[in-house]
Amino acid sequence: MFGYLVGRLIQAMMVVFVMSVIVFVGVYAIGNPIDVMIDPGASQEIRENLIRQYGFDQPLWQQYFTFVGNVFQGDLGRSMVYNIPVTSLVFSRLPATLELVLVSVGIATLIGVPAGMYAGYRPNGIPAKLIMALSVLGFSVPTFWIGMLLIMGFAVNLGWLPSGGRGEVGHVLWFKTSLVTSDGWAHVIMPAVNLSLFKMGLMIRLTRAGMVEAMGTDYVRFARAQGLPDRQIVFGHIMRNISIPLVTVFGLELGSTLAFAVVTETVFNWPGVGKLIIDSILQLDRPVMVSYLVMVVLLFVMINLVVDLIYAQLDPRVRLKGGS
Amino acid sequence: MTAALDVKGLTTRFETRAGHVTAVNDVSFAVQPGRIMGLVGESGSGKSVTGFSILGLIDAPGEVTAGAVLVDGVDLRQLSTEDLRKMRGRKVAMVFQDPMMTLNPVLRVGDQMTMAVRVHQPMSKSDALQHARKALEVVGIPSPAERLKAYPHQLSGGMRQRVAIAMALLHSPSVIIADEATTALDVSIQGQILAEVRELADETGAAIVWITHDLAVVSSLADDICVMYAGRIVERGTAEQVIGGPRHPYTQGLLDSIPARHEPGRKLPQIPGSTPQLSRLPEGCPFQPRCPRATDLCRTEPPLDVRDGQAVLCHHPLEGV
Ligand SMILES: Nc1ncnc2c1ncn2[C@@H]1O[C@H](COP(=O)(O)OP(=O)(O)OP(=O)(O)O)[C@@H](O)[C@H]1O
Ligand code: SF4
Ligand SMILES: [Mg+2]
Numbered sequence: 155m156f157g158y159l160v161g162r163l164i165q166a167m168m169v170v171f172v173m174s175v176i177v178f179v180g181v182y183a184i185g186n187p188i189d190v191m192i193d194p195g196a197s198q199e200i201r202e203n204l205i206r207q208y209g210f211d212q213p214l215w216q217q218y219f220t221f222v223g224n225v226f227q228g229d230l231g232r233s234m235v236y237n238i239p240v241t242s243l244v245f246s247r248l249p250a251t252l253e254l255v256l257v258s259v260g261i262a263t264l265i266g267v268p269a270g271m272y273a274g275y276r277p278n279g280i281p282a283k284l285i286m287a288l289s290v291l292g293f294s295v296p297t298f299w300i301g302m303l304l305i306m307g308f309a310v311n312l313g314w315l316p317s318g319g320r321g322e323v324g325h326v327l328w329f330k331t332s333l334v335t336s337d338g339w340a341h342v343i344m345p346a347v348n349l350s351l352f353k354m355g356l357m358i359r360l361t362r363a364g365m366v367e368a369m370g371t372d373y374v375r376f377a378r379a380q381g382l383p384d385r386q387i388v389f390g391h392i393m394r395n396i397s398i399p400l401v402t403v404f405g406l407e408l409g410s411t412l413a414f415a416v417v418t419e420t421v422f423n424w425p426g427v428g429k430l431i432i433d434s435i436l437q438l439d440r441p442v443m444v445s446y447l448v449m450v451v452l453l454f455v456m457i458n459l460v461v462d463l464i465y466a467q468l469d470p471r472v473r474l475k476g477g478s
Numbered sequence: 479m480t481a482a483l484d485v486k487g488l489t490t491r492f493e494t495r496a497g498h499v500t501a502v503n504d505v506s507f508a509v510q511p512g513r514i515m516g517l518v519g520e521s522g523s524g525k526s527v528t529g530f531s532i533l534g535l536i537d538a539p540g541e542v543t544a545g546a547v548l549v550d551g552v553d554l555r556q557l558s559t560e561d562l563r564k565m566r567g568r569k570v571a572m573v574f575q576d577p578m579m580t581l582n583p584v585l586r587v588g589d590q591m592t593m594a595v596r597v598h599q600p601m602s603k604s605d606a607l608q609h610a611r612k613a614l615e616v617v618g619i620p621s622p623a624e625r626l627k628a629y630p631h632q633l634s635g636g637m638r639q640r641v642a643i644a645m646a647l648l649h650s651p652s653v654i655i656a657d658e659a660t661t662a663l664d665v666s667i668q669g670q671i672l673a674e675v676r677e678l679a680d681e682t683g684a685a686i687v688w689i690t691h692d693l694a695v696v697s698s699l700a701d702d703i704c705v706m707y708a709g710r711i712v713e714r715g716t717a718e719q720v721i722g723g724p725r726h727p728y729t730q731g732l733l734d735s736i737p738a739r740h741e742p743g744r745k746l747p748q749i750p751g752s753t754p755q756l757s758r759l760p761e762g763c764p765f766q767p768r769c770p771r772a773t774d775l776c777r778t779e780p781p782l783d784v785r786d787g788q789a790v791l792c793h794h795p796l797e798g799v
Pocket of ligand 3: 527
């Protein structure tokens with residue numbers, strides 16, 4: 155177990171290293187932030203001063219090592235647009251995204267898994283057909299479009315919910331979150347539902363597939379031969395089996411939603427990291443882009459590790475070995 | 479004495495792309511308490527489907543279309559789903575063919591067994607575990623307490639099959655259907671389990687249906703024998719009758735191909751041809767393309783010929799004893 159963790163950690167570090175190089179090179183290929191930042195009419199002298207100040211006159215590899223050196227001292231650089239440290243910028247936005255993502259993945263799981271289980275349990279019934287039709291809608295209709303429809307319906311026409319932004323925040327431990335106020339929930343529910351639809355479709359289909367497969371296995375038939383009622387067969391036997399692939403997808407979705415809640419955050423004007431990264435790409439705010447992407451990679455690596463640990467816990471046939 | 483298991487005219491059909499196939503065709507037999515009935519036949523003859531049909535475990539696209547299954551005089555086919563469920567495992571239990579697949583791979587043996595215990599006998603988890611441990615002891619599993627903590631993949635095929643047998647024994651059912659329960663095991667363990675099964679039938683008075691393709695196994699174990707071909711019981715009688723004086727040409731062919739009955743070194747006579755496809759059965763007797771005694775008459779449905787309780791489905795039965 156310990157050897158396994160060390161192996162995974164080394165692996166993770168390599169991934170982060172490779173990704174940081176790719177991201178660094180990629181971001182620097184996009185364009186020169188100086189052109190965006192400064193008035194085209196500014197003198198050549200001001201221009202060169204700025205370039206020197208940011209170290210853009212040095213060769214790329216040298217810039218990279220300066221960046222890495224700073225990272226090891228906990229310094230991800232300063233935003234060129236807001237002129238504040240990237241860390242505080244990202245961390246000021248992160249709670250908003252986190253709560254949006256958790257609520258939406260929560261909705262997707264709490265509705266998607268039971269619906270998928272039911273659809274797989276009675277695959278030929280009318281409810282199952284309805285559930286499957288909805289799941290297709292869930293991941294074929296574009297997110298932004300559904301988002302606009304939601305806003306039109308619930309905010310503009312009915313006036314029940316605010317059309318965007320984040321609600322009132324309260325304190326939990328050392329966090330600020332809007333999930334402790336009713337105004338906060340009123341703001342988060344619509345973007346969260348919007349963000350959850352795709353995931354819900356995915357969860358439904360995956361759960362249903364697992365359920366259908368499990369229902370046809372010998373061990374389920376054997377359980378029926380023992381006289382176990384369906385409820386116990388589903389919750390005592392099958393649940394454990396289908397939760398194994400679900401955990402994997404849950405983890406991946408959690409990661410990718412955290413990283414790419416961009417569309418929903420933009421449509422609902424949600425002040426999260428997704429919006430931050432879009433803004434920084436538009437303004438070529440290099441330090442923010444690089445740090446953000448490296449953080450996303452870290453996040454993925456961490457989620458994967460946790461998923462693997464849970465996986466091994468659920469499936470006794472999986473042995474965690476040292477190394478790869 | 480009422481039979482522990484009395485199957486009458488059981489018929490099961492599957493809807494396939496090639497049309498309906500009748501995998502179990504008008505099957506009838508009875509097993510008295512404490513007796514072992516061997517159900518023999520080549521692969522694909524419908525033995526497993528017969529077992530599943532008895533328990534009402536046929537899923538779409540299959541359906542039991544006719545017949546009665548009386549367990550201790552109660553017709554399982556007349557019961558509600560819920561009442562039928564309560565009979566399974568408690569009155570009639572089944573051991574499946576493939577020991578590798580019948581246990582849930584992600585649950586401990588003990589958890590699976592306690593679930594099976596408590597579904598019919600409400601008791602505490604630890605009592606149920608004790609009960610399970612005793613059942614494992616009965617089938618000769620060494621250090622059963624440890625096995626209960628194991629996951630299926632940590633046990634050998636033989637161990638898993640014994641666990642499955644132990645699970646069938648949990649509620650001392652009146653009827654046990656064992657589908658190829660020893661086929662996957664090596665010969666010495668097979669003999670050991672067969673001896674235990676014999677003892678079990680004698681002691682508990684359970685009626686046992688022993689499904690196998692191996693006539694040699696059945697001849698040493700069973701009291702009665704049913705020979706199955708293409709979904710039908712083609713010969714039925716006591717073991718002495720069927721082994722000592724077979725009357726159906728197919729049974730004769732099976733017996734001729736048992737190695738132990740011949741001098742070593744000689745080539746075994748085999749039944750010519752192969753198992754027919756259910757979707758393309760000939761008119762009349764399904765065995766006729768392979769039968770040495772076939773005549774034109776065999777293109778019509780063969781009659782049931784009964785003599786001293788030995789029944790054959792044939793136009794030209796052999797003399798027998
Ligand atoms: N789910 C199914 N769908 C369609 N046909 C089926 C299905 N299950 C069984 N059958 C048909 O029933 C026939 C009998 O199958 P069964 O499994 O009972 O044979 P068996 O005698 O147990 O053979 P084996 O010795 O190989 O286990 C098969 O030939 C097959 O055509
Ligand atoms: S009915 Fe005819 S073909 Fe069929 S087994 Fe008897 S003799 Fe052979
Ligand atoms: Mg079989």
